[in-house]
Amino acid sequence: MKLNENYRNLKQNYLFAETAHRTAAYIEAHPDQSVIRLGIGDVTLPLAQSVVRAMQEAAAEMGDAATFRGYGPEQGYGFLREAIRDYYATRGIRIDADEVFITDGAKSDTGNITDLFAKDNVILVPDPVYPVYVDTNTMDGRQIIYADASKENGFLPMPDPQVKADIIYICSPNNPTGAAYTKEQLEAWVAYARENHALLLFDAAYECFVEEGKAARSIFEVEGARECAIEFCSLSKTAGFTGTRCGYTIVPKELCFAGADGEMLSVRQMWLRRQTTKFNGVSYIIQRGAAAVFTEEGMAECRRNIEYYKENAKVIAGTFDRLGVSYFGGIHSPYIWFECPFGMESWEFFDYMLEKIQVVGTPGAGFGANGTHYFRLTSFGSRENTVAAMARFEKMMAEKR
Numbered sequence: 001m002k003l004n005e006n007y008r009n010l011k012q013n014y015l016f017a018e019t020a021h022r023t024a025a026y027i028e029a030h031p032d033q034s035v036i037r038l039g040i041g042d043v044t045l046p047l048a049q050s051v052v053r054a055m056q057e058a059a060a061e062m063g064d065a066a067t068f069r070g071y072g073p074e075q076g077y078g079f080l081r082e083a084i085r086d087y088y089a090t091r092g093i094r095i096d097a098d099e100v101f102i103t104d105g106a107k108s109d110t111g112n113i114t115d116l117f118a119k120d121n122v123i124l125v126p127d128p129v130y131p132v133y134v135d136t137n138t139m140d141g142r143q144i145i146y147a148d149a150s151k152e153n154g155f156l157p158m159p160d161p162q163v164k165a166d167i168i169y170i171c172s173p174n175n176p177t178g179a180a181y182t183k184e185q186l187e188a189w190v191a192y193a194r195e196n197h198a199l200l201l202f203d204a205a206y207e208c209f210v211e212e213g214k215a216a217r218s219i220f221e222v223e224g225a226r227e228c229a230i231e232f233c234s235l236s237k238t239a240g241f242t243g244t245r246c247g248y249t250i251v252p253k254e255l256c257f258a259g260a261d262g263e264m265l266s267v268r269q270m271w272l273r274r275q276t277t278k279f280n281g282v283s284y285i286i287q288r289g290a291a292a293v294f295t296e297e298g299m300a301e302c303r304r305n306i307e308y309y310k311e312n313a314k315v316i317a318g319t320f321d322r323l324g325v326s327y328f329g330g331i332h333s334p335y336i337w338f339e340c341p342f343g344m345e346s347w348e349f350f351d352y353m354l355e356k357i358q359v360v361g362t363p364g365a366g367f368g369a370n371g372t373h374y375f376r377l378t379s380f381g382s383r384e385n386t387v388a389a390m391a392r393f394e395k396m397m398a399e400k401r
């Protein structure tokens with residue numbers, strides 16, 4: 001018996017496990033302090049009422065012999081796949097319902113998709129970014145190279161024709177920086193992928209935060225993307241499904257790559273085969289709730305929640321504007337990404353904030369080497385906590401000066 005040695009190449013602790021560990025240790029030592037968490041990207045507002053109603057009705061169906069359902073289609077029920085197809089159509093994007101795969105979230109799929117790829121592909125990952133892309137490819141032992149994101153390029157690296165990659169991850173709007181590509185910028189990535197017979201893996205988990213018309217919400221807005229891209233999306237941030245779990249992946253029929261013998265293989269067919277073998281679908285009740293998100297009423301309710309979070313982002317941005325703290329994001333994204341004050345390294349600043357003002361954020365170093373001197377705050381907290389955290393932040397800055 002031999003274990004997968006690649007696991008030994010992973011960083012010891014998953015980022016949020018480490019921040020949770022440090023926070024818990026602080027609380028244990030200071031039980032009387034009130035800690036405000038603006039760290040992990042988890043939502044706080046409850047599900048929309050229309051979503052809850054749909055799930056209640058579906059639960060009642062499951063309790064009635066006439067409407068009970070057992071195993072569903074592994075790739076999702078038609079009613080939800082069609083609702084997602086129509087959601088894209090309202091944005092002028094044509095996808096077919098059988099190109100939509102319903103899953104338990106974007107985290108699983110961005111990881112699971114690696115099942116389809118040979119081990120000797122070169123993976124290009126932006127730095128900084130959501131750590132799952134690096135960790136899942138490290139588990140498989142693939143070579144990972146990085147596209148540097150920095151304040152100089154607005155945290156939106158563009159393709160370098162000198163760099164040859166086979167699989168490219170794009171996260172837009174980006175976690176953690178909040179930077180979002182325009183359609184024109186994505187055209188350059190699609191052109192690169194087509195020229196190099198590469199694959200784009202586009203994570204659109206935060207598309208619902210994009211300000212209309214100012215950045216792209218889908219890679220499929222770009223002509224030619226159907227031949228070179230897969231899109232991952234999630235209801236976690238769109239509709240508060242972080243605990244409920246539902247996402248979707250779009251694999252276009254045109255997406256084909258040559259096998260070793262030259263035969264053209266359909267990625268969609270391979271993904272279907274993978275999913276029907278290793279996955280048994282998302283619960284019917286959850287899929288009914290997810291379908292309610294795409295109704296007029298559900299959309300309006302979810303929109304109100306997103307606007308609430310966007311207001312929180314403005315509270316944080318307004319404080320930083322006043323204090324002259326240089327920051328990014330917060331417009332097309334629930335995340336504000338800023339340079340650690342006082343020249344601190346990000347874990348040092350994490351400990352400093354926790355100690356001085358009991359506010360928890362996320363150290364930029366956890367998202368890649370380029371995040372070493374940056375820090376992420378989220379707007380997913382309550383208004384009250386966001387305002388209180390910013391008042392504490394302002395005080396902390398004033399005291400240090």
Ligand code: PLP
Pocket residue numbers: 041104105106107108130171175203205233234235236241242246247
């Ligand atoms: N993709 C990105 C960029 C994320 O930031 C997150 C969660 O924070 C996910 C995917 C995970 O989404 P899900 O809850 O659908 O698994």
